Amino acid sequence: MYKFNKLSGQVSRLLLVLAVVIFVAAVITFLIMKMAEKPPAPAPKPVTDIPLPIYEQKLGNIRFVFESSINRGNILKVSEIRNSQYAYSSSQKDLTTGERFIQVTVGAQNKGTVNTEQNAWRLENIVDSQGRNFVPLDGYNVSPWLPYPDLCGTLLKPAFDPTPCTRIYEVSKESTGLKIRVQTGKDNTAGNLSSGKVDQFLLDLIVK
Numbered sequence: 163m164y165k166f167n168k169l170s171g172q173v174s175r176l177l178l179v180l181a182v183v184i185f186v187a188a189v190i191t192f193l194i195m196k197m198a199e200k201p202p203a204p205a206p207k208p209v210t211d212i213p214l215p216i217y218e219q220k221l222g223n224i225r226f227v228f229e230s231s232i233n234r235g236n237i238l239k240v241s242e243i244r245n246s247q248y249a250y251s252s253s254q255k256d257l258t259t260g261e262r263f264i265q266v267t268v269g270a271q272n273k274g275t276v277n278t279e280q281n282a283w284r285l286e287n288i289v290d291s292q293g294r295n296f297v298p299l300d301g302y303n304v305s306p307w308l309p310y311p312d313l314c315g316t317l318l319k320p321a322f323d324p325t326p327c328t329r330i331y332e333v334s335k336e337s338t339g340l341k342i343r344v345q346t347g348k349d350n351t352a353g354n355l356s357s358g359k360v361d362q363f364l365l366d367l368i369v370k
Contacts, residue, residue: 215366222350222361223274224283227324231340231367234263234330238307248306257303264288264296264333264369265307266342269324274350278318282355283346285314288331289364291339298329340367 218227238257248254257263270283287295307330314327333340341364347354348361 219363221346225271226344227269228365229267231266231369243306245306245310264331267328271324272318279352280317281315281352285329286343290337296331296333
């Protein structure tokens with residue numbers, strides 16, 4: 163009986179050891195298989211569409227096209243006067259600002275078949291990336307530095323080259339992403355423009 167119990171105990175220990183070995187082998191095999199697996203592919207990054215700049219736009223029969231925008235610094239000098247009516251005036255002085263003057267020229271072209279009306283189109287405000295609006299300077303103070311004659315809003319004949327309209331704006335030095343608002347009256351009519359019934363668009367600017 164003693165030998166049977168001893169043999170039975172040895173078999174039990176052998177089975178226990180065998181079970182432990184099998185368990186360890188299974189764990190090692192599992193770990194090796196996990197290590198051999200390819201890592202999951204990274205989640206695709208969301209694609210953000212970046213809008214392309216727009217430098218021309220057709221509103222009704224009038225095609226507006228950006229031509230130039232110039233940073234003229236904080237001084238409009240007497241020596242840079244373009245309007246000959248003011249060129250030799252002894253009372254004319256430099257015009258200064260604490261920010262910067264931006265001069266913008268946009269062309270307007272008639273793509274229709276008949277003349278447009280006088281004063282049926284115009285340049286409006288400069289708008290920056292924060293939605294801040296800067297109105298065009300007007301009147302006697304800035305007129306010396308604008309082209310003469312002023313062609314903004316003039317009658318447009320069909321298929322002629324774009325008629326340039328130039329305006330000067332006082333713009334914050336902090337402003338970026340500048341755009342210019344162009345407008346025409348509904349149906350390209352002067353009456354609609356003056357009454358606020360307008361088609362409009364923001365053209366991108368490249369400031370040099």
